[in-house]
Amino acid sequence: MSPTKEDYIKVLFELGGRFNRVSNKEVSNRLDISPPTVTEMMNSLVKVEWVEYTPYKGSILTDKGTEYAKEIIRKHRLWEVFLFEKLGFDIEDVHAEAELLEHTTSDDVADKLESYLGYPEYCPHGGAIKIDLMDMQEDYTFTISEAKAGTEVVISRIVDEEKLLKYFKNQHLNIGDRITVTDIDSSIDLITLTAEEDKEIQISISLGNYLFVEPI
Amino acid sequence: MSPTKEDYIKVLFELGGRFNRVSNKEVSNRLDISPPTVTEMMNSLVKVEWVEYTPYKGSILTDKGTEYAKEIIRKHRLWEVFLFEKLGFDIEDVHAEAELLEHTTSDDVADKLESYLGYPEYCPHGGAIKIDLMDMQEDYTFTISEAKAGTEVVISRIVDEEKLLKYFKNQHLNIGDRITVTDIDSSIDLITLTAEEDKEIQISISLGNYLFVEPI
DNA sequence: TTTAACGTTTAGGATACCCTAAATATTAAA
DNA sequence: TTTAATATTTAGGGTATCCTAAACGTTAAA
Numbered sequence: 087m088s089p090t091k092e093d094y095i096k097v098l099f100e101l102g103g104r105f106n107r108v109s110n111k112e113v114s115n116r117l118d119i120s121p122p123t124v125t126e127m128m129n130s131l132v133k134v135e136w137v138e139y140t141p142y143k144g145s146i147l148t149d150k151g152t153e154y155a156k157e158i159i160r161k162h163r164l165w166e167v168f169l170f171e172k173l174g175f176d177i178e179d180v181h182a183e184a185e186l187l188e189h190t191t192s193d194d195v196a197d198k199l200e201s202y203l204g205y206p207e208y209c210p211h212g213g214a215i216k217i218d219l220m221d222m223q224e225d226y227t228f229t230i231s232e233a234k235a236g237t238e239v240v241i242s243r244i245v246d247e248e249k250l251l252k253y254f255k256n257q258h259l260n261i262g263d264r265i266t267v268t269d270i271d272s273s274i275d276l277i278t279l280t281a282e283e284d285k286e287i288q289i290s291i292s293l294g295n296y297l298f299v300e301p302i
Numbered sequence: 303m304s305p306t307k308e309d310y311i312k313v314l315f316e317l318g319g320r321f322n323r324v325s326n327k328e329v330s331n332r333l334d335i336s337p338p339t340v341t342e343m344m345n346s347l348v349k350v351e352w353v354e355y356t357p358y359k360g361s362i363l364t365d366k367g368t369e370y371a372k373e374i375i376r377k378h379r380l381w382e383v384f385l386f387e388k389l390g391f392d393i394e395d396v397h398a399e400a401e402l403l404e405h406t407t408s409d410d411v412a413d414k415l416e417s418y419l420g421y422p423e424y425c426p427h428g429g430a431i432k433i434d435l436m437d438m439q440e441d442y443t444f445t446i447s448e449a450k451a452g453t454e455v456v457i458s459r460i461v462d463e464e465k466l467l468k469y470f471k472n473q474h475l476n477i478g479d480r481i482t483v484t485d486i487d488s489s490i491d492l493i494t495l496t497a498e499e500d501k502e503i504q505i506s507i508s509l510g511n512y513l514f515v516e517p518i
Numbered sequence: 519t520t521t522a523a524c525g526t527t528t529a530g531g532a533t534a535c536c537c538t539a540a541a542t543a544t545t546a547a548a
Numbered sequence: 549t550t551t552a553a554t555a556t557t558t559a560g561g562g563t564a565t566c567c568t569a570a571a572c573g574t575t576a577a578a
Binding site for chain 3: 549550551552553554555556557558559560561562563564565566567568569570571572573574575576577578
């Protein structure tokens with residue numbers, strides 16, 4: 087299907103569209119596309135049976151849509167590994183390039199690329215590459231905003247959006263880091279963590295939704 | 303610019319649009335797009351200054367258009383090398399895949415890919431990859447249809463169009479083969495060649511236009 | 519040189535995506 | 549529960565790319 091449609095279902099997937107309704111507003115914000123255009127596209131995605139849509143209520147991915155989204159995300163992550171490991175790109179730059187290449191990658195190229203890369207498990211941002219691993223990763227990890235105060239966790243994945251990557255990097259929060267969630271205060275939207283060497287870091291709960299961790 | 307426009311200037315380049323006017327008919331046939339659409343697109347390419355167009359007479363690439371076409375062809379050929387050498391694709395299949403990837407490849411990715419591949423000189427079909435080599439290749443090679451009877455030549459390049467590749471492969475004509483042009487008869491559109499082990503091969507002059515050779 | 523064949527353009531339309539402005543529905547606050 | 553804020557949709561447009569049918573130019577054969 088068209089790159090445009092692929093972008094929409096990818097975003098739906100990333101916003102949890104397998105299990106929850108995703109509002110047009112969220113999609114509109116994420117893709118920086120006007121709300122009316124999103125409404126229009128959702129109706130078009132319903133026609134190809136990738137999405138179930140209830141006006142005013144939002145969209146949910148169908149099984150078909152979910153499969154397709156996963157395939158694109160797999161291609162995206164494979165290119166990220168290639169660009170990072172083989173071509174020597176900076177980790178911050180691979181996302182934008184993969185974003186382009188993913189839409190013109192046949193299944194055949196993806197399979198051969200995966201083999202060439204040695205069947206990597208994760209992309210440079212910690213996202214699972216194998217289709218079934220994507221689900222498992224969802225089951226075993228949670229965002230730091232969902233953690234309970236006092237738990238010790240390892241950062242396993244950062245939602246790969248350029249600005250977020252830059253933000254967490256600047257906060258010295260990287261994949262593989264062990265951190266302890268000291269305090270979560272929803273009243274003031276703040277999470278307090280302790281990282282290596284007892285350094286204290288504070289981030290907002292809303293931004294914490296983009297930082298996935300797993301318990302130790 | 304858009305993938306569509308890129309396809310048009312690539313075809314103009316391949317049809318000799320740097321030096322001769324290319325008719326809309328030729329473009330229409332090559333891209334399998336209706337003549338009116340080609341007329342329309344040519345006008346649009348004039349607007350971005352990639353093409354000079356005289357109604358009813360045809361198009362010529364501007365310097366700007368030529369540069370752009372070369373960049374895309376370079377990306378195309380780099381991907382072909384990658385797909386063939388690294389991913390193990392069959393030579394017949396690389397063209398179609400490269401056709402897709404070339405449009406979503408940034409200059410940065412192309413440069414790093416070129417370096418990763420060790421700065422290859424030619425794509426698997428014998429096409430030059432470096433921009434200046436592309437011109438040189440034009441100067442030193444000619445199509446077998448332009449050869450004089452009696453000359454001995456080496457096949458250096460086959461225009462990479464799937465059907466043509468298949469055709470020449472079936473005729474046992476491959477890049478690197480030494481052949482002798484025995485006879486060229488324009489009255490019946492036929493070229494007779496002698497290949498290894500004195501095997502005789504006959505092809506039409508029109509198809510010979512897609513087989514580039516260089517003198518020994 | 520007149521005409522037939524063929525290439526090209528004009529006219530009129532379709533679809534995919536995108537937009538703004540205005541109307542409408544939903545939800546949260548008063 | 550009424551209102552105000554916010555999300556969503558409808559209405560009306562715009563551009564890029566494609567198409568067919570019909571009109572028009574060019575060229576080469578008769």
